[in-house]
Amino acid sequence: MTTSKTSESSAATPLFDLQALVVAVRRRRRLWCAMALLGLLVGAAVTVLMPPPPSAVTKVLVAHQDDQPNDTGTLIRTDVELLGTTRIAGKALRSLKSPENPEDFIRDYRGTGLTNNLLQIDVTGDSDAEAVARAKALADAFVADHVKRMRETAKAEAKALLDQRDRMRDELAKVNKAIGDRSPESDPKASASIESLFARRAELNSRIADFDQRAEEARIGTPKLIAGTQIVDAPRAVRHSLPRAAATNAAIGLVLGLVLGLAVAAVGAVVADRPVLRREIASNLGASVIAELRRTPRRPAGLWQRRRTRAARERLTTTLARAVRGSAEPVSLLELGCARSTSVIALNVARALAAEGPVVIIDGLPGPQLANSRKQPGDPAVVSGERAAAMPRQVRRLGVGSVAPGTAWTDLQYLGDQTVLVVRAGHGSATWLHTVARQLADQRIPVIGVVLIDPDPRDRTDGTLWDGLHIALRGQNERLARQNEMGRRRTERPPMWAARVPGNDQEAR
Numbered sequence: 001m002t003t004s005k006t007s008e009s010s011a012a013t014p015l016f017d018l019q020a021l022v023v024a025v026r027r028r029r030r031l032w033c034a035m036a037l038l039g040l041l042v043g044a045a046v047t048v049l050m051p052p053p054p055s056a057v058t059k060v061l062v063a064h065q066d067d068q069p070n071d072t073g074t075l076i077r078t079d080v081e082l083l084g085t086t087r088i089a090g091k092a093l094r095s096l097k098s099p100e101n102p103e104d105f106i107r108d109y110r111g112t113g114l115t116n117n118l119l120q121i122d123v124t125g126d127s128d129a130e131a132v133a134r135a136k137a138l139a140d141a142f143v144a145d146h147v148k149r150m151r152e153t154a155k156a157e158a159k160a161l162l163d164q165r166d167r168m169r170d171e172l173a174k175v176n177k178a179i180g181d182r183s184p185e186s187d188p189k190a191s192a193s194i195e196s197l198f199a200r201r202a203e204l205n206s207r208i209a210d211f212d213q214r215a216e217e218a219r220i221g222t223p224k225l226i227a228g229t230q231i232v233d234a235p236r237a238v239r240h241s242l243p244r245a246a247a248t249n250a251a252i253g254l255v256l257g258l259v260l261g262l263a264v265a266a267v268g269a270v271v272a273d274r275p276v277l278r279r280e281i282a283s284n285l286g287a288s289v290i291a292e293l294r295r296t297p298r299r300p301a302g303l304w305q306r307r308r309t310r311a312a313r314e315r316l317t318t319t320l321a322r323a324v325r326g327s328a329e330p331v332s333l334l335e336l337g338c339a340r341s342t343s344v345i346a347l348n349v350a351r352a353l354a355a356e357g358p359v360v361i362i363d364g365l366p367g368p369q370l371a372n373s374r375k376q377p378g379d380p381a382v383v384s385g386e387r388a389a390a391m392p393r394q395v396r397r398l399g400v401g402s403v404a405p406g407t408a409w410t411d412l413q414y415l416g417d418q419t420v421l422v423v424r425a426g427h428g429s430a431t432w433l434h435t436v437a438r439q440l441a442d443q444r445i446p447v448i449g450v451v452l453i454d455p456d457p458r459d460r461t462d463g464t465l466w467d468g469l470h471i472a473l474r475g476q477n478e479r480l481a482r483q484n485e486m487g488r489r490r491t492e493r494p495p496m497w498a499a500r501v502p503g504n505d506q507e508a509r
Contacts, residue, residue, distance in 0.1 A: 032261025039257020063228030278463030290449030332416030337427030
């Protein structure tokens, strides 16, 4: 039976709790909102402090000898790379009569292939006029270099064809000479040789005519390529709108900052492992969440919000006062990350109990929250732990202490034999919550319940542990054994010695 329950609980426990991560990230909204705002301001500031330099743009139509309809842009990419060479940059600088180094000038412009035959050149300068002059010089240098390469290619191709034609003509002359040296004979072998010479002469004549035609086409095609390569969009200065650029950069900074903030919040939530859901806190502490109290907003709240907060505090005071009245042993309030809220809760509970008899608050908080609190007429006395022993036994005691790191665990039993933990959601890690439950069990201080401060408003998880009182509190078993020996009859559930695993089937969700 135990094995089946363990397997079912292991199958039901997710390896990665996405809901807890979302809640943890949402609770850290100040971080990622601040990061987004910082990105927005940085983007706008970069535009104002580092405005774009004056620039100019021009477009050049480039005609290629090997243009194909199905070209994937290889030729225009080659032209872009050629534009970024020191030869083109040097020619442009020489036309501008500028002493600038070509390697430095290359960094001030770039080429972009818009289509297979359209090249855009973007150039920056110290002023709009200089940028336009640079763009024109670059476009002229590129067109001149492209035309020169096309002419050289055409000349080389025509020369190669004409050289091949001349070799064919020399061979044709040899064939004609061989035919003229032959005399008509009746020998069949001699007739066959003459016929082969005539066939070779006809072939050479055809190839010579073909080479002439191809050389002529190569010479004729060059002017078309030269005329097709030209500047189709004259160099012009690019106008920059500062408000538009600032808005664009601010939007980009906002998105980047928001993404970075969300990533940092998510990573921090996973690394810190601080439970924020009711079921997680109840599971780690081994006690049920009996009440919740939302954090008071920093800005002045509206009438409706103040009324809700007041009603929640009154319900919490009633719940805790009922728990203290129903306990035959002193009860303490132990805080974790909410000392000020705990001191306020303790004063409210003590005021509610003061109508039934004298009440004294034992101050065990490390800070002066209770000592510096505003006192009202008729408020219960607040004494330190040293003076608590001198108080008469008929006076009801309400201890207030802390279970934060650095707590003197052995002193908690003097604040009360039972306790109510007041925990701020997302403050303590899962490891520390386990430590608190274990130390309280070792001190034989049962936990009546947990008051959750600043819970997530959208948390719909259940924080009730039906047998939570007997899970983490190992000392409870010894207490029950002593009570049975004294003859006290109480209807209790059988104690469980096994330590509780968070998220098992003992939690009702």
